[in-house]
Amino acid sequence: MNLTIPEKYDPKMSVRETEAAIKYIRDTFQREFGKEMGLERISAPLFVPKSSGLNDNLNGVERPVAFDAQDIPGETFEVVHSLAKWKRYALGKYNFQPGEGLYTNMNAIRRDEELDNLHSVYVDQWDWERVITREQRTTEYLQSVVREIFKIIKHMEHEVWYKFPAAVYHLPDQITFVTTDELEDRWPDKSRKEREDLIAKEYGAVFLSKIGWPLKDGEPHDGRAPDYDDWLLNGDILFWFEPLQRALEISSMGIRVDRDSLKKQLAAAGEEERLNLPFHKALLSDRLPLTIGGGIGQSRLCMLLLGRAHIGEVQAGIWPDDMIEQCAEAGIHLL
Template sequence: MALIIPENYDPHLTVRETQEAIKYIRDTFQKEFGREMNLERISAPLFVEKSSGLNDNLNGVERPVQFDIAGIPGETVEVVHSLAKWKRMALHEYGFLPGEGLYTNMNAIRRDEDLDNLHSCYVDQWDWEKVITKENRTIETLKETVRTIFKIIKHMQHEVWYKYPNAVNHLPKEITFITSQELEDRYPDKTPKERENLITQEYGCVFLMQIGDKLASGEPHDGRAPDYDDWQLNGDILFWFENLNCALEISSMGIRVDEKSLEDQLRKAGCEDRRSLPYHRMLLEGQLPYTIGGGIGQSRLCMLLLNRAHVGEVQASIWPNDMIEECRQHKIFLL
């Protein structure tokens, strides 16, 4: 996606007022999110050992930032892409029970990310994970959790409106559920991104389910690593974002793989060599709890609620000089 400059853009808040609003949204949201979802805040790593298999491989082509540590010779360390697998291990190590969960501030570097209005090489999100029973690995559990998250985001809109009435973005009243196959059937001649935009513009907010496996066309809707989400029990929360005339992904989440779905997805992805990694062995041997989890973009949420045109308005990152200057000329002030 190339840089988009909305016509007659007005951020309504100064840079310092924006910083105050960012802090308010982040502080308020995580408290409400933790309370509503029964999640405890825990500390999380910025990097993990490559040999652990705990890093998120995303679509399998992104290069993690790697380095060595003088005190641990022979080991390569990677900056996390996300904490999708680490959280499940933490729930096991810390003794969380069904119905209990955790959330944490996750910061990552994604060096291969395209830099535009929505994408940055710096990722900041609330990563969360909750223990469930095997019986609760269902679509109903997934939908119920999605509705709760939507309710919390919708409540945050009211909180922001109370403090910043001129800046708030008004969100739809409900979230609509659709599978990636239903979406392909509806728009067979469109690309996956075009389908997402069309359905999200129609309903305002959708949860697009079942991402990762091949569709009837022979292609997946989007890539998903084979070793954390169950491709039949996952999805993305998308809001229609008028400023950029596109769907804005706020969260990727899902019920995590069990022993059977992990075996199946590793085979489909051609990643069966991962079976020998410590994390994957524990999962296949039934040592890890069944969980549901995901990530909620902190900057994306601020961008959505404050109706901002560029993610750089709500996070400090690195941008090309020509982008910084073009944005400045149109009242888009990158931090």
Template sequence: MWMQKYKKISRFLTFKRFLYQTEEYFYYYFEKTNRNYTNILFFFPTKQKQVSILFLSLPSNLIEVILNKFMSYLITPEGYKPLLDLKQTELGIKQIKEFFQLNLSSELRLRRVTAPLFVLKGMGINDDLNGVERAVTFPIKDLGDAKAEVVHSLAKWKRLTLAEYHIEPGYGIYTDMNAIRADEELGNLHSLYVDQWDWERVITAEDRNVEFLKEIVTRIYAAMVRTEYMVYEMYPQIKPCLPQKLHFIHAEELRQQYPDLEPKCREHAICKKYGAVFIIGIGCKLSDGKKHDGRAPDYDDYTSKGLNDLPGLNGDLLLWDHILQRSIELSSMGIRVDKEALLRQLKEEGEEERLELYFHKRLMNDTLPLSIGGGIGQSRLCMFYLRKAHIGEIQASIWPEDMRKECKEHNIHLI
């Protein structure tokens, strides 16, 4: 089945082309030669560790159709029937968002602030996520056509805001973050439009340890459990399924537990077993020389020693989705880099030039507080609580026409 999730794993910097990989190890890259035609190379690694190569030069509009088909994915649960109608769904979304953000702010002592939709390019404020995603940009006429970028997330902006608001240790901020991620692989869990609660809290140097990270994660999970019970009170047909206890594991321990599985499949396996899991050490190199998943080197600290003396003071919170029968990531968070971790991680990634950017200079000059922070997906959280099969049942976005058609055939009603 070609409708699999694709993950960007590298960039050809010389030609600014992208390399993609499926879980089935199928690769391709492409180059637009002129207005009408595109060259595309397909790589098919075989079981004999050989590589079959297919080269095509096709009309660009046809290539676009092919790539859209490859990059999107769709899971259609057998016998799926929504438990709520459209009106109930909209009311549920409203109640969940209001209830959860109140609990989140109470648990972590956060105050709400207003967030930007875009920031100036070249300041080092926008987040690179896995390091290859392109930001949506546009020129600003009144600033001499200076470029602005629609945010990917607000990890670095929030830390700057903590300094501007003079927030004391033990307190923090949260915001409704809206973003556009043009390179997202569209599917049940991924949309061009991203909405999440972004939060950041000031900490002390003594808090920069894995036990403090686990304490904060546990508080956030407690808010999730309470919210699920609120949904049950509102809609009794939605039975609570979250375990009372969250399971913690390091990415290296997870790799050793499931050595024959790819990272995503490891996540599915561990989440199916425990129901709710926090994987520590996202972004650090494991004993096989690979990363469980990518992280930009200038916000989360994924190299300082943490759980069982393994590197990483950050991680991902995942839940087992009984509708999709797979794990879903609901939150990414971590203790942020201090000066030493920033230098170490930038050097490891060969990105020392970032030290010339505004945010990085502020950090190196000790004008930013130590902090912990993360993001929690609003639409995904609502999708989980309301037992929906597709994020498009929660939010309005753009989807491939063939996906809309197939969703309709399987009782998945995209907004």
């Protein structure tokens, strides 16, 4: 357990006022995000068959919650870690065209998450995906979509300020783009997270790109599954978060792998056996569209806009007893 307690913390709202703010942020952002990004809301699964290859394996070491079903013998089902691959499958199945896209409410269980101010066993986010053309598989297009998302988040700050003026956390006016190798060149002796904190504090909001391939020291900046994001065309949206004195990741996103980058990244990860799974076969045979997509943390966004010190203040979860006690003593009210 790793817990940060801010000095003289004041949530500025009661639990019931906080619940009202959470509902307002979730309802308003979902509506505005779908409208501004041109995305349709669709239903999504809580679990998928293990044999489909549709589950996100994150860094490759996290254990999914798995179970069987009485009337479907011989199959194991996994609670999703995210819908990174399922969304692309859905876009093809529902015949979405370039420029069209979807979003959905994703709920997941990550049993191996290390619990702290930002991480919970329960994950809730808006997962989204848009069909693109091959010509749009560029850094320039990726950055244009990041700016779209930042603009929507910034607009939400004004919406929340109007409704809850005493509670809003103010955001920077623009987002800066930086790559992981640029961070390594600038701070070679710092850890990955220290680099993120330093660059986020300097600019307020950054899009940190090119996550997955090894840096000069032989290790990647962070782990990324090899079969959804193109490691040269992905990244995280980070905000400097004053209450915790650290970078706060709001979104992980990217242009998805095509046939060539899929094979290259699976080979690099030593996981070429995945090429035999249904999802990967469909991608290799061009039966899936080219896409861009990502996830935006619902509880993380509420934390950011309300300046909350713990994700448990904006979502109902499970926490160690000593964490609950320390939070209560500091005025951090866990739901």
